Amino acid sequence: MQRYDDFLSRLEKVKxxxxxxxxxxCPAHSDSDPSLSIDIAPDGRLLLKCWAGCANLxxxxxxxxxxxxxxxxxxxxxxSIARRNNVVERSVDDHIVDLAQHQTDMTPxxxxxxxxxxxxxxxxxxxxxxxxxxxxK
Numbered sequence: 370m371q372r373y374d375d376f377l378s379r380l381e382k383v384k385x386x387x388x389x390x391x392x393x394x395c396p397a398h399s400d401s402d403p404s405l406s407i408d409i410a411p412d413g414r415l416l417l418k419c420w421a422g423c424a425n426l427x428x429x430x431x432x433x434x435x436x437x438x439x440x441x442x443x444x445x446x447x448x449s450i451a452r453r454n455n456v457v458e459r460s461v462d463d464h465i466v467d468l469a470q471h472q473t474d475m476t477p478x479x480x481x482x483x484x485x486x487x488x489x490x491x492x493x494x495x496x497x498x499x500x501x502x503x504x505x506k
Contacts, residue, residue, distance in 0.1 A: 379432035396431035413441035433462035
């Protein structure tokens with residue numbers, strides 16, 4: 370459940386409906402009335418449904434995560450493919466911070482995106498600490 374706690378903590382207006390079921394504001398669009406349904410499937414996967422029509426990739430990207438956030442650590446298929454191929458999973462936040470490190474001229478908007486990614490946990494090359502320190506000044 371710890372993996373799902375991280376996902377839920379990145380959402381706004383999260384309300385538990387019943388055991389294994391929540392509603393929250395969708396981070397992929399301007400949402401003030403919670404339109405995102407989150408449920409845990411019997412096999413442990415996290416199921417997302419935005420009633421406004423947002424795609425799951427847009428939802429998980431908006432909070433800086435990747436597809437792995439929707440699968441339990443014990444999943445025999447999704448995680449085993451990555452492990453068999455020695456793939457180190459990286460979050461979208463990691464990629465944003467990595468891209469920011471290689472930018473020479475960042476717009477204020479891009480810098481703000483990189484700061485938010487770093488504060489959410491983007492870890493690429495230790496840059497997150499530098500950006501997080503800058504964001505808290």
